Amino acid sequence: MAQMFIGPTGSGEMPRWREAFPDARMLGPQQARAQVGEGDKVWVLSRLDGWRELVMTLSQRGAVSSVLSQSPTSGEALSALNAGARGYAHALSPPELLRQMDIVISHQGIWVWPELMTQVIGGAFRALGGAASLQSEVLEGLTERERAVALVVAEGLSNKEVARQLSITERTVKAHLGAIFRKLGIRDRMQLILKLSHQESEVP
Amino acid sequence: MAQMFIGPTGSGEMPRWREAFPDARMLGPQQARAQVGEGDKVWVLSRLDGWRELVMTLSQRGAVSSVLSQSPTSGEALSALNAGARGYAHALSPPELLRQMDIVISHQGIWVWPELMTQVIGGAFRALGGAASLQSEVLEGLTERERAVALVVAEGLSNKEVARQLSITERTVKAHLGAIFRKLGIRDRMQLILKLSHQESEVP
DNA sequence: CCGGGTCTTGTCCATCGGTACAATGTCAGC
DNA sequence: GCTGACATTGTACCGATGGACAAGACCCGG
Known part of the structure; x- marks a missing residue:
């Protein structure tokens, strides 16, 4: 000290x-x-x-x-x-x-x-205003809660941190994430980030 | 009061x-x-x-x-x-x-x-020209091989896939990643992606 | 009232990811 | 010749992650 x-x-x-x-x-x-x-x-x-x-x-x-x-x-x-x-x-x-x-x-x-x-x-603040526009079409098919989880995960937080932030269990975060991956046809959070930041990417 | x-x-x-x-x-x-x-x-x-x-x-x-x-x-x-x-x-x-x-x-x-x-x-930080000053040199401090790994990881590939692509062991990928995290002061691949992707998306 | 969708949580488990503690070989520079 | 940076790989450990299987609570339209 x-x-x-x-x-x-x-x-x-x-x-x-x-x-x-x-x-x-x-x-x-x-x-x-x-x-x-x-x-x-x-x-x-x-x-x-x-x-x-x-x-x-x-x-x-x-x-x-x-x-x-x-x-x-x-x-x-x-x-x-x-x-x-x-x-x-x-x-x-x-x-x-x-x-x-x-x-x-x-x-x-x-x-x-x-x-x-x-x-x-x-x-x-000005910068984030622009960043907020990034989301959109990709998240269309998701439910309210799934969108929330997706956005926070895309900030780089772990499941535990997301759970804390949304005041839900880590298990629930996983549940939402599972649904997100399935709906977006991706396999993990990395691809989620890529999908949200750029619209491009996608590999076999 | x-x-x-x-x-x-x-x-x-x-x-x-x-x-x-x-x-x-x-x-x-x-x-x-x-x-x-x-x-x-x-x-x-x-x-x-x-x-x-x-x-x-x-x-x-x-x-x-x-x-x-x-x-x-x-x-x-x-x-x-x-x-x-x-x-x-x-x-x-x-x-x-x-x-x-x-x-x-x-x-x-x-x-x-x-x-x-x-x-x-x-x-x-990214918002105010800090982006320009530091982001460009994000990869500067890394060695040749570390840069290569960083770039591929930032594409969303897993350690195993990176290993295949660079013709090295998964263990070696981990070694490079460890060095990258330490040098960039980040904790995982998510933050690496964020650090790298935000360097290309800037505003006028 | 019932079925479907959503949100929530639980347990179990296989795998992945990151780190600690190594070693080996190469190559440039002093 | 020795030191240091770099690249490579190994074993081992443990937390994080994603999926499987399941279920209770709520709400809404039929």
């Missing part, structure tokens, strides 16, 4: 951050990969080369990471979140804000520099 | 939520528009007609709102966030989770049902 800061080796700055977490440790990228484990909270400076990849591995390892940038942009914010980061803010944010971030990300939340959040969400 | 729940008039359910916030008030949409003000924390049921518009006005008024859905989807999540909501979760989430959400959104954070978060962020 250690609090750690990761920056270019030898970077002794980060005064605001130090102020917010006096007891934290400062690490270089190498040490980070070696020492960070599940539950640790890491703060990565985006000035660091390969920060994205670092965040990705640390996140998969179960660490909770935030990215601090000297010049925040919505693109970098998204990149960070996509890499698994849970927070994104200006590197020189005031200590109170940093501590606030800490609270948020410690509770499964996401914290992003507010102005950026608007852009991020806005962009995503 | 009142905690309020807004659902269809006369909806007396929401046991889990009640449990989480015993002192909160339940309102109908009309009352909400009249009474909610700055700093109030409102929970809106997405089953409610016009929930999106409601969230939008309340948010602009300075209220902090979360949306609870009976059947959460990434699309609805984005829609909620875009309307100004700060939280999005299943309507029957356990009380501890709801209180956790409360903490997060009270600290300027965003809270979204974890499984959906990945999709939401993923969608957003």
Whole structure:
């Protein structure tokens, strides 16, 4: 559960951050990969080369990471979140804000520099509007519930996850999937995805 | 700073939520528009007609709102966030989770049902030129052989079929796939397909 | 009231998919 | 010559997946 800061080796700055977490440790990228484990909270400076990849591995390892940038942009914010980061803010944010971030990300939340959040969400929304149109003819022959299952499965979720999301049993998900496969003449979820994203494909 | 729940008039359910916030008030949409003000924390049921518009006005008024859905989807999540909501979760989430959400959104954070978060962020990432920057280099980090496997797998073929097509063992296919998953930071072939198919479908 | 369609769940089982812990051979570069 | 990246394959394990067989609940039209 250690609090750690990761920056270019030898970077002794980060005064605001130090102020917010006096007891934290400062690490270089190498040490980070070696020492960070599940539950640790890491703060990565985006000035660091390969920060994205670092965040990705640390996140998969179960660490909770935030990215601090000297010049925040919505693109970098998204990149960070996509890499698994849970927070994104200006590197020189005031200590109170940093501590606030800490609270948020410690509770499964996401914290992003507010102005950026608007852009991020806005962009995503526009894009998904287009994505929503993809469904259509393929799903015509399916029932209400089957369509719902098909769409969620096509997002890449497992049966268990679909079950949770639709508040039904995994068994029921399988039942619907079976019907979907039969009706669409396909054999598994992979082909379902292909059928929904492109209309083409189909192999012997 | 009142905690309020807004659902269809006369909806007396929401046991889990009640449990989480015993002192909160339940309102109908009309009352909400009249009474909610700055700093109030409102929970809106997405089953409610016009929930999106409601969230939008309340948010602009300075209220902090979360949306609870009976059947959460990434699309609805984005829609909620875009309307100004700060939280999005299943309507029957356990009380501890709801209180956790409360903490997060009270600290300027965003809270979204974890499984959906990945999709939401993923969608957003693809939407804003992140697609161009990273997608093209998705396969860059892979070796010759890994790329070959990735492409065939993305066609929807099984490991056995890939093996036949590339004249290698199924075991070897698994080996390459393992490396691919690790390098791309994904967990299975479904996500690989999504990562690859979304790189060709972009908007003007 | 009855039959059909839909939604739901159950058990059982064969297979697939992903990973852990390996080994072998090749080939480029220091 | 040795090291490291790459390709290949093996055994083993276990969770995920899809199908088989079955059944109860609900609703709607005949």
